Amino acid sequence: MSVLTGVGIGRGVAVGPILRMPEPxxxxxxxxxxxxxxxxxxxxxxxxxxxxEDIRSRGERAGGKAQEVLDAQAMMADDPTxxxxxxxxxxxxxxxxxxxxxxxxxxKEMLLAIGGYMAERATDLDDVSQRIIARLSGxxxxxxxxxxxPFVLVARDLAPADTALLDLDRVLALITSDGGPxxxxxxxxxxxxxTAVVGVVGALSLDDGTNVIVDASTGIITVGxxxxxxxxxKATILERAQRAAVPIGPGAxxxxxxxxxxxxxxxxxxxDAALAAGAEGVGLFRTEFLxxxxxxxxxxxxxxxxxxxxxxxxxxxxxxxxxxDAGADKPLSFLNDAHEENPALGLRxxxxxxxxxxxxxxxxxxxxRAAQESDADLxxxxxxxxxxxETKYFVDIAHELGxxxxxxxxxxxxxALLADRILAIAGFASIGTNDLTQxxxxxxxxxGTVSSFxxxxxxxxxxxxGEVGSAGAALGKPVGICxxxxxxxxxxxxxxxxxxxxxxxxxxxxxxxRSELARFTRDQAxxxxxxxxxxxxxxxxxxxxxxxxxPGS
Numbered sequence: 175m176s177v178l179t180g181v182g183i184g185r186g187v188a189v190g191p192i193l194r195m196p197e198p199x200x201x202x203x204x205x206x207x208x209x210x211x212x213x214x215x216x217x218x219x220x221x222x223x224x225x226x227e228d229i230r231s232r233g234e235r236a237g238g239k240a241q242e243v244l245d246a247q248a249m250m251a252d253d254p255t256x257x258x259x260x261x262x263x264x265x266x267x268x269x270x271x272x273x274x275x276x277x278x279x280x281x282k283e284m285l286l287a288i289g290g291y292m293a294e295r296a297t298d299l300d301d302v303s304q305r306i307i308a309r310l311s312g313x314x315x316x317x318x319x320x321x322x323x324p325f326v327l328v329a330r331d332l333a334p335a336d337t338a339l340l341d342l343d344r345v346l347a348l349i350t351s352d353g354g355p356x357x358x359x360x361x362x363x364x365x366x367x368x369t370a371v372v373g374v375v376g377a378l379s380l381d382d383g384t385n386v387i388v389d390a391s392t393g394i395i396t397v398g399x400x401x402x403x404x405x406x407x408k409a410t411i412l413e414r415a416q417r418a419a420v421p422i423g424p425g426a427x428x429x430x431x432x433x434x435x436x437x438x439x440x441x442x443x444x445x446d447a448a449l450a451a452g453a454e455g456v457g458l459f460r461t462e463f464l465x466x467x468x469x470x471x472x473x474x475x476x477x478x479x480x481x482x483x484x485x486x487x488x489x490x491x492x493x494x495x496x497x498x499d500a501g502a503d504k505p506l507s508f509l510n511d512a513h514e515e516n517p518a519l520g521l522r523x524x525x526x527x528x529x530x531x532x533x534x535x536x537x538x539x540x541x542x543r544a545a546q547e548s549d550a551d552l553x554x555x556x557x558x559x560x561x562x563x564e565t566k567y568f569v570d571i572a573h574e575l576g577x578x579x580x581x582x583x584x585x586x587x588x589x590a591l592l593a594d595r596i597l598a599i600a601g602f603a604s605i606g607t608n609d610l611t612q613x614x615x616x617x618x619x620x621x622g623t624v625s626s627f628x629x630x631x632x633x634x635x636x637x638x639x640g641e642v643g644s645a646g647a648a649l650g651k652p653v654g655i656c657x658x659x660x661x662x663x664x665x666x667x668x669x670x671x672x673x674x675x676x677x678x679x680x681x682x683x684x685x686x687x688r689s690e691l692a693r694f695t696r697d698q699a700x701x702x703x704x705x706x707x708x709x710x711x712x713x714x715x716x717x718x719x720x721x722x723x724x725p726g727s
Contacts (some may be wrong), residue, residue, distance in 0.1 A: 175396065175398045175400060175403075175501045176372045176397045177394055178349075178375070178376050178380075178397060179374065179393050179394055179395070180371040180372055180377070180393050180395070180625075181371065181373045181393055181625055181626070181629070182371050182389070182390035182391055182393035183360045183363045183368075183369075183370040183390055184363070184364060184367065184368075184369065184370065184391075184661065184686070185662065185663050185664070185686055186367070186368070186388075186390045186414075187369065187390070187391070187410050188345040188346040188388045188411070189386075189387050189388075189399075189404055190324055190325055190385065191383050192326050192328050192349075192380045192383055192385075192386060193319055193325035193326070193327060193328070193382055194319075194380070194382055195317075195319065195329035196316050196319065197316075198316055199307055199308060199311070199313070199316060201275060202269065202271035202272045203271075203272065204268075205269065206267045206268070206269075207267055208366055209238045211264050211265050214264045214268075214273070215239075215261060215264055215270075217270045217644050218257075218260055218264070218310070219306050219574065220579065220618055221309045221310045222251050222252070222306060223256065223646065224249075224309055225251045225306045226251035226252050227248075228305070229244050229248040229302070230244065230248045232244055233245050233338065233340060237467075238365060238443075238444070238447065240338035240365065242441070242443075242463075243362065243531060243628060244334055247298050247301070247302055247334055248639070250298065250299060253553055253700070255281075256277050256278065259276075259277040260273045260277045260704065263276055270310050271311060274303060274711040275307060277599060278302065278303035278306075279567070280626070281651075282299045282300065285299065290561075295355070297331050298333065299727065301333030301336075304316055313334055317336050318332075318336050318340060318341075318345070320344075320375065321344060323344075324346050325345065325598065326345075326346050326347045327340075327345050327347070327348050328377055329348070329349075329351075330350065330351050330378065331350050331353050331357070331359055332348065332350060337359055337362040337363065337366075338355075340368065346369065347369035347388040347390075348363060348368055348370040348371070348372075348386060349370070349371050349372075349373075349374055349377050349386075350370075350372045351373070351374055351376075351377040352372070353372040353373055354373055354619060354625035354628055356633065357372060358373055360372055364680045364682055364683060365680060365682050369390045370388075370390060371388055371393050371394075371395055372625070373625035377395075380397065384397060385399060385404070386398075386399070387403060387404065387407045389407070389492050389590075391542065391663075391664065392716065401612065402509070414686075419559055420629050422685075423452065425677065425691055426691065426692065427670070427691055427692070428691075428693055428695045429695040429696055431461065431695075431696050433675070433676065433691055434454045434492070434675075434676040435454055435677055435678075435688055436453055436456055436457030436458075436654070436656075436676055436679075437454065437455070437456050437678065437680075437681045437684070438457060438460075438656060438678050438680055438681075439458070439484075440460045440462075440463055442483045442484045444681065445484065445487035447485075447681050448486070448681040451682065451684045451685065452685070452688065453681055453684060454492075455551075456488060456491075456492070456493040456494055456495075456678070457492075457494050457604065457654050457655075457678020458604065459484060459494065459495045460496060460499070461477075461496060461497065461499075462498060463499055464476070464477060464498060465500060466500075471533050471536065474536050474539050474540045474543075475540075477536070477540035478543050478544050480549065481540055482544040483547065484544075485545065486550075486609070488550050488614075489548065489550055490550065490551075491550060492550075492551045492553075493552050493553070494553045494654070494656075494678070495553070495554050495555070496554075496556075496557055497537055497538070497554065497555070497557060497568075498526075498534070499522070499523050499558065499583075500523075509526050509527075509529075509530055509533065518612075518618065521586075522558055523556070523558020523559075524557055524558050524564055524568060524642070525558065525564075528564075528567065531571075534569065537701070538572055541554055541577060542575050542576040542577050546576070553581060553706045554572055554579070554581070554605055555580070555581040555583050555602070556568040556581075557585070557606075558585055558586070558609075559582040559583060559585075559596070559658075560586045560588045561588065561589075562592055562595045565582050565599045568582065569599055569600055577654040580600065580601055581603055581604060581607075582600045582603055582604070583603075583606050583656075584605045584642050585605075585606040585609035585610050585613065586609070586613045587613060587638055588613055589603075590605075590610065590638035590642050591641060593641050593642040593644075593646070593647070594648065597642075597646055597649050597651045600651070601651065601652075602644075602646075603642055603646060603651065603654070604654040604655070604656045604678075605639055605642055605657065605674070606657045607630045607639070607655060607656075607657025607658065607659035607660070608628075608658055608659075609657070610630075610635060610638060611628055611629065611630050611632065611657075611659075612628065612717060614634050614635050614638060615627040615628070615632060615634070615635070627677070630657065630659035630662070631715045631716050632715070633706065633707055633709050633711070633712075633715055636668065636672060636703070636706050636707055636715070636716055637707060639655075639674070640673060640707065642673060644673055646673055646675065652675045653673055653674055653675050654674065654676040654677070654678055655669050655674045655676070655677050655678065656678040658679070660677040660678055660679040660687070661679035661680055661683035661687065663686045663687050663689070663690035663691075664723060666687045666691065667690060667694050667699050667702055667719075667723075668699070668703050669703075670691070670696070670699045671696075671698075671699035671702050671704070672703045693723075702719045702723065705718040705721075705722055706718060706719050
């Protein structure tokens with residue numbers, strides 16, 4: 175028996191045998207074409223079109239967030255810049271297979287050099303390239319293996335097209351050697367409630383047929399477990415299934431303290447799913463989807479249409495909308511396309527909006543108009559706020575444009591440390607634990623090599639959360655959590671103990687968090703928080719809280 179560790183996604187537990195993803199197709203030969211450029215271009219045209227159509231059809235069958243991801247991936251196969259590069263290589267004598275490989279590989283290297291969000295898309299490029307080359311070569315595209323019995327899938331990483339259509343009657347859990355908590359594998363695993371552990375060193379050394387226990391709540395994979403360990407894991411699976419049967423209703427602690435459970439949404443298409451999961455409102459509405467594929471900023475009228483639909487969907491409920499969070503890993507040519515050596519520390523979030531204030535004013539104007547025609551309780555917040563002065567700047571503009579409740583995202587240590595002064599001005603704070611962890615631990619949250627640092631259980635991160643929670647309590651201001659930390663059920667209890675007054679997460683996580691909150695009182699939550707703060711590492715923080723949370727402790 176041995177143990178491997180990684181970053182757990184969700185809190186599921188699975189038991190079963192390993193089945194590994196097939197290795198990628200070999201690199202195409204560099205031999206010159208024997209059929210001529212015209213014929214090679216015709217082959218490429220057919221392969222690109224067929225691959226794009228296949229990916230889109232997978233997206234349509236999958237729906238939800240998976241469809242958004244796959245539509246974006248299909249656009250890679252249609253990309254005119256890549257096609258032009260392929261044609262140039264064919265004109266220089268390359269085969270269609272080699273031209274596709276070199277063009278996609280060159281673009282991948284460029285994304286890796288940019289880093290952050292763009293680097294995370296390199297895996298998507300590899301997948302599209304492999305699918306095109308497989309079609310050109312007349313061989314099956316690499317993908318999820320088939321099996322007559324349920325299995326735990328092990329892979330270097332999973333492409334969106336594979337993750338989106340996993341047969342959940344067969345795939346018990348996912349283990350990947352690459353990727354972090356914000357990779358596409360992690361995002362889609364959360365949405366589909368798939369037990370997953372990513373960024374696992376040693377995962378690729380696991381042999382087919384080896385029995386494992388995968389515990390996403392701890393990020394621990396037990397290889398070759400004993401009979402007792404296996405039976406205990408199966409009992410845990412049954413117990414958690416029973417807890418998940420808690421009826422949909424408001425989030426609350428065991429003593430009746432109301433803790434609103436809200437949804438993180440990336441577009442208005444997620445409204446119905448969030449409501450079905452029991453979301454009491456929206457804690458984070460990301461507006462980037464309106465901007466990322468545009469060549470110019472959308473108009474007030476265009477934005478108003480989307481915001482109105484969102485607010486109608488959550489009639490009578492709280493909806494927190496984040497102003498455009500662009501720059502760094504989400505560059506926009508019309509906002510800031512200047513090269514920056516370290517864009518994660520550059521002109522991003524509110525900083526970028528201040529440099530193009532008309533974009534901020536248009537967005538807040540559209541939101542204000544939508545709010546005036548709805549009975550939803552609209553709150554707006556600024557991303558990447560690091561100073562008191564930035565807080566005042568945003569709040570003043572929001573109030574000027576008729577928005578009553580304006581707050582800030584706490585994503586950098588400076589805003590957490592100055593939370594008492596910031597909340598004296600802002601109407602509320604919402605803690606983005608993904609970025610707060612990244613900046614506190616100085617570890618790029620999109621980089622698999624440092625994914626072990628991207629752990630919101632770290633006592634340094636929790637101490638900063640506590641600073642904001644204490645300031646909110648002293649000033650009577652709400653403090654929400656909208657990072658993925660809120661989707662970790664036991665950590666959610668700790669966050670409440672640190673002063674969080676609401677939790678926002680992927681809709682799929684709401685049921686688990688609701689049932690976990692219902693197990694503990696506020697006094698227990700505070701005790702958990704103190705135990706976590708007293709620890710020296712994320713691992714010891716988890717262990718300390720689990721020891722207190724065990725029945726009979």
